[in-house]
Amino acid sequence: xxxxxxxxxxxxxxxxxxxxxxxxxxxxxxxxxxxxxxxxxxxxxxxxxxxxxxxxxxxxxxxxxxxxxxxxxxxxxxxxxxxxxxxxxxxxxxxxxxxxxxxxxxxxxxxxxxxxxxxxxxxxxxxxxxxxxxxxxxxxxxxxxxxxxxxxxxxxxxxxxxxxxxxxxxxxxxxxxxxxxxxxxxxxxxxxxxxxxxxxxxxxxxxxxxxxxxxxxxxxxxxxxxxxxxxxxxxxxxxxxxxxxxxxxxxxxxxxxxxxxxxxxxxxxxxxxxxxxxxxxxxxxxxxxxxxxxxxxxxxxxxxxxxxxxxxxxxxxxxxxxxxxxxxxxxxxxxxxxxxxxxxxxxxxxxxxxxxxxxxxxxx
Amino acid sequence: xxxxxxxxxxxxxxxxxxxxxxxxxxxxxxxxxxxxxxxxxxxxxxxxxxxxxxxxxxxxxxxxxxxxxxxxxxxxxxxxxxxxxxxxxxxxxxxxxxxxxxxxxxxxxxxxxxxxxxxxxxxxxxxxxxxxxxxxxxxxxxxxxxxxxxxxxxxxxxxxxxxxxxxxxxxxxxxxxxxxxxxxxxxxxxxxxxxxxxxxxxxxxxxxxxxxxxxxxxxxxxxxxxxxxxxxxxxxxxxxxxxxxxxxxxxxxxxxxxxxxxxxxxxxxxxxxx
Ligand SMILES: Nc1ncnc2c1ncn2[C@@H]1O[C@H](COP(=O)(O)OP(=O)(O)OP(=O)(O)O)[C@@H](O)[C@H]1O
Ligand SMILES: [Mg+2]
Numbered sequence: 087x088x089x090x091x092x093x094x095x096x097x098x099x100x101x102x103x104x105x106x107x108x109x110x111x112x113x114x115x116x117x118x119x120x121x122x123x124x125x126x127x128x129x130x131x132x133x134x135x136x137x138x139x140x141x142x143x144x145x146x147x148x149x150x151x152x153x154x155x156x157x158x159x160x161x162x163x164x165x166x167x168x169x170x171x172x173x174x175x176x177x178x179x180x181x182x183x184x185x186x187x188x189x190x191x192x193x194x195x196x197x198x199x200x201x202x203x204x205x206x207x208x209x210x211x212x213x214x215x216x217x218x219x220x221x222x223x224x225x226x227x228x229x230x231x232x233x234x235x236x237x238x239x240x241x242x243x244x245x246x247x248x249x250x251x252x253x254x255x256x257x258x259x260x261x262x263x264x265x266x267x268x269x270x271x272x273x274x275x276x277x278x279x280x281x282x283x284x285x286x287x288x289x290x291x292x293x294x295x296x297x298x299x300x301x302x303x304x305x306x307x308x309x310x311x312x313x314x315x316x317x318x319x320x321x322x323x324x325x326x327x328x329x330x331x332x333x334x335x336x337x338x339x340x341x342x343x344x345x346x347x348x349x350x351x352x353x354x355x356x357x358x359x360x361x362x363x364x365x366x367x368x369x370x371x372x373x374x375x376x377x378x379x380x381x382x383x384x385x386x387x388x389x390x391x392x393x394x395x396x397x398x399x400x401x402x403x404x405x406x407x408x409x410x411x412x413x414x415x416x417x418x419x420x421x422x423x424x425x426x427x428x429x430x431x432x433x434x435x436x437x438x439x440x441x442x443x444x445x446x447x448x449x450x
Numbered sequence: 451x452x453x454x455x456x457x458x459x460x461x462x463x464x465x466x467x468x469x470x471x472x473x474x475x476x477x478x479x480x481x482x483x484x485x486x487x488x489x490x491x492x493x494x495x496x497x498x499x500x501x502x503x504x505x506x507x508x509x510x511x512x513x514x515x516x517x518x519x520x521x522x523x524x525x526x527x528x529x530x531x532x533x534x535x536x537x538x539x540x541x542x543x544x545x546x547x548x549x550x551x552x553x554x555x556x557x558x559x560x561x562x563x564x565x566x567x568x569x570x571x572x573x574x575x576x577x578x579x580x581x582x583x584x585x586x587x588x589x590x591x592x593x594x595x596x597x598x599x600x601x602x603x604x605x606x607x608x609x610x611x612x613x614x615x616x617x618x619x620x621x622x623x624x625x626x627x628x629x630x631x632x633x634x635x636x637x638x639x640x641x642x643x644x645x646x647x648x649x650x651x652x653x654x655x656x657x658x659x660x661x662x663x664x665x666x667x668x669x670x671x672x673x674x675x676x677x678x679x680x681x682x683x684x685x686x687x688x689x690x691x692x693x694x695x696x697x698x699x700x701x702x703x704x705x706x707x708x709x710x711x712x713x714x715x716x717x718x719x720x721x722x723x724x
Contacts, residue, residue, distance in 0.1 A: 143626075143627075144626075163626070164626040164627055165626045165629050165632075166629075170628065171623075171627045175618075175620065177624035179621060179639060181642045190625070190630075191628035194628060194629035194630045194634060240628070244628065244629070
């Protein structure tokens with residue numbers, strides 16, 4: 087029944103979910119690899135939770151099929167799936183203690199595991215989430231971050247094949263969230279469980295995942311490693327979602343292999359990798375990452391005026407304006423600044439970028 | 451405004467206070483206080499008629515409350531799955547049942563029961579093997595339990611449903627996700643969550659039945675509940691013994707109501723804040 091290490095742990099095949107007239111998920115095709123950390127990234131309402139709930143067994147797909155470990159599980163109820171979920175608002179049982187919450191899953195097993203084994207597993211799980219000795223506490227005696235870790239412990243103690251996490255860190259403050267992200271990542275490597283994380287925080291997805299699945303309107307737009315998505319976004323939607331970028335309208339001049347040349351406003355040329363569906367003569371969009379642009383005082387490049395400056399520690403972010411291109415962002419490193427000196431709002435300079443730094447994308 | 455409110459409260463509570471005070475009156479006459487005594491409590495509790503009425507009342511209250519709690523809880527859970535127009539109709543019927551005056555319920559229950567018995571009794575008699583020995587359905591403890599249980603069920607549904615509706619649905623999903631069967635989830639998650647409401651529903655049903663005079667008066671037949679006993683003795687004049695009974699009923703009812711309130715309130719704040 088269990089597949090070998092190369093077979094996918096889970097699969098969505100043409101999974102569609104309708105709620106009356108609303109199509110929450112549309113023809114999702116997705117293969118989840120054993121042991122990977124996968125993220126669903128997308129704006130609110132794009133169907134991330136719905137996709138997760140179909141895997142967990144809370145929603146039956148209207149069309150298509152769900153496979154877990156090679157088995158079609160469309161009609162397998164949630165309580166019989168080897169999958170556990172960490173809910174967005176934790177859904178901890180308020181009438182049970184921390185330890186009783188964590189042991190809940192083990193206590194449902196038939197035949198019942200020995201009490202001593204359960205207690206030992208709970209203690210280990212508490213240690214894993216760094217809450218040793220908190221077992222006797224009540225849920226409402228725990229802080230938000232602690233509750234989140236209890237929710238995590240309650241799931242991992244069952245050693246599921248697949249752990250689903252629905253925006254588990256949405257309710258935490260920035261610092262705690264960062265700590266939890268690191269803990270979660272460490273835990274995933276340590277346990278070797280496949281994680282699927284739902285988030286609409288692109289930084290979270292980029293920093294934690296092996297692969298990211300970008301969604302829009304119930305559909306998968308692009309799927310790939312964080313680096314793939316950052317360097318080779320398929321269209322503007324993905325480029326916009328993953329990291330910061332500047333976008334310039336223009337017309338495609340020529341396409342050669344996977345590279346294209348676009349002429350933008352004021353006859354500024356952009357050369358770089360061509361995204362999907364880019365053809366000569368068509369309207370397109372050039373995306374240039376702020377860190378790919380450098381700002382200098384010497385002549386050459388696009389003349390700009392500094393509008394605003396934000397000091398970010400290691401980097402400085404400049405908002406600059408060019409009469410033709412409008413406003414765009416430049417991210418200057420400390421090193422670059424050492425050479426060129428600081429720019430103040432109102433200063434003029436020249437913006438330059440290498441050929442190939444741009445991405446030529448269709449307007450999707 | 452303050453004075454007005456005070457007057458209203460005095461008007462409401464002075465008669466009750468007077469009853470309680472006079473129940474401790476040493477003298478026989480209700481008109482004048484003659485010192486403190488608990489003799490009337492002793493007399494009331496030693497009176498076989500009072501004790502019999504008390505027993506009837508307690509039996510009816512406990513049985514009808516139990517019936518109402520079981521049926522009401524099941525109905526509240528089932529109503530969760532009902533939506534739209536049918537739900538609205540059920541809701542309206544429930545609230546009507548609670549708001550209709552007791553006298554209307556009393557009369558209509560009486561008519562319904564009598565009609566039913568008139569129709570059933572000949573049928574039973576004709577089917578009975580030995581002529582003349584067939585049992586006759588009649589008004590009594592059974593009809594009291596049925597009438598009170600029916601009315602109190604609406605109360606229980608309203609209380610339990612408020613709690614069920616306030617329950618986090620994701621708890622049920624979390625339980626299923628952790629491998630609990632639907633029945634396991636009901637037993638380990640749903641029931642503990644709504645238990646305070648069920649208990650409160652039971653207690654309120656109990657006091658309702660224990661205190662009810664109007665409905666009981668119509669459907670009791672030859673049975674005497676405590677309120678009916680009090681009513682019939684009052685026609686022979688108010689005695690300190692009656693005051694003592696009234697005070698005891700009041701004390702028991704108040705205690706049960708406060709207990710029910712406390713259970714409901716405590717059950718409400720036990721969920722975590724976030
Ligand atoms: N039970 C339901 N009944 C009707 N519509 C639903 C239901 N569940 C989800 N939807 C709709 O399906 C779409 C996708 O919802 P989903 O919860 O999957 O979004 P999401 O990507 O998780 O969003 P968020 O980031 O806000 O959590 C939304 O338009 C939502 O309104
Ligand atoms: Mg969601």
